[in-house]
Amino acid sequence: MFRDNSGRGGAVQSVRMRSLVLIGHGSHLNGESAVAVYRYAELIRQRGLFDEVIEGYWKEEPSLRQVLKTTASTDVTVIPMFISEGYFTETVIPREMGLGHQGPVPPEGVARVIGGRTVRYTLPYGVHPSMTDVILARAREVLPDANPEDTALIVLGHGTTRNENSNRIVYQNADRIRESGQFAEVQALFLDEDPKVGTWPETVRSPRVVVVPFFASEGWHTLETIPEDMGLTGTVTDFTENPHGHQQVFYARPVGTHAAVADVILHLAEEASGAGGPGGDTERGHEAAWQAFLKGARAGLRVGEVLVTPELGVFELRNALDEGRPGADLTTLVTPEGVRDQVRFTDGGEHRPVHTLRNLPRGWRAVLSEADLRRAMHYVYPAVIEETYAHDCHALRPTPWATTARRQTGIYAKVQKATPAQVEHVAQDVCTGCLRTRLWAGHKLTQSFLNGVPGGIPCAEACTFVVAEVREEVSGKRGGGGHSHSH
Ligand code: SF4
The missing domain is CATH 3.30.70.2320 (Alpha-Beta Plaits)
Structure with a gap:
């Protein structure tokens, strides 16, 4: 996007840019935790509405402390990929990112200028009103012909005595859907607080019952606890002897993994305070770092364990220990995402939360354009070039x-x-x-x-x-x- 930041030799021509940062929890032990965030970043990237979409994590890299340094523009919108407000969205993320804010985030978000970048921090996706549409989409998947005559909807939340906000959102969604009149009855039930999910046979009367878990992802709760507490045996379960007679329960997948969450993210980004402006400039320190790296890459360069070699207008990346091995012996990757997935695990299959640990896997090479090389290096060594x-x-x-x-x-x-x-x-x-x-x-x-x-x-x-x-x-x-x- 940037054409010339030298200020010398002709007019400076810069194109306005916008960066979107999606923040996930991440994990030191488990590679699966980051996958949902990757997926949403990819879906939003495909729509081309932002010049870049970057993922950041509390427990992986780029870390919350590093991720702002990795954005190429001075206009940054940060969205916490959490289903509810709470400790991470109100305390950990603002503190670690240096947002100078603690506590509940107002509906329009928080805007700050940090190191020359305008940073807008929004509420987590789960609290946006358009999550109601995602609940309805999940319900339709398991029961396309749900109707107000004979179908009940249960919006199922985790609930916890520590965080009132998480149950408030579940109630708000249930209220909105009830008002829309699409179901005979709509109930908010919880795993960890009253009204508990196990009480459903007494309180829900309709012969058909759709259950939508208001959870971020598939996991122990959605796969084990909820089915156990409700007596479910699969996507559809028949109950022949319930207090209100025969009932059939349709169990939907969790809302947080639905592709429509990408739309929710875009709504949040549009509605953030000060969004919709012309966008920012190229961040000069960031661009200078990458130009320094590219200069080295054009001549051939080793960064940590990785070897960057120029090859007829493209670049090759490989583990330096694979230097000299014939290309045919290695798996050839051609996208930054391919590189990302390759370097997330060691040769022994262990998750790599810290990318500069000396355990970069071997046996692959990536052939990439200059633009893709930047993104691939960001995945191999997040924030390393900037720092x-x-x-x-x-x-x-x-x-x-x-x-x-x-x-x-x-x-x-x-x-x-x-x-x-x-x-x-x-x-x-x-x-x-x-x-x-x-x-x-x-x-x-x-x-x-x-x-x-x-x-x-x-x-x-x-x-x-x-x-x-x-x-x-x-x-x-x-x-x-x-x-x-x-x-
Ligand atoms: S040297 Fe590496 S492992 Fe140690 S604190 Fe820094 S990033 Fe973490």
């Missing part, structure tokens, strides 16, 4: 461990009790397997991959993986070697 360039320009400020620890809340507040020796013990164990150099622990990086040292990558602050390991260390639950935490 390394900033480091080389003396613009990367390390965050000492004590500051990272002080910021932690909830179950991670415990890391504030860690002694320097405990933190060092964990770092010795985990960080020695990582390409990055711990600036946060006072280590110095003098040469980077941008000037010929492949492993020269800075680590400005302890990643969430190390924070979680320090928590285990403080709790005395950490065994020797490898990682042990369970989130």
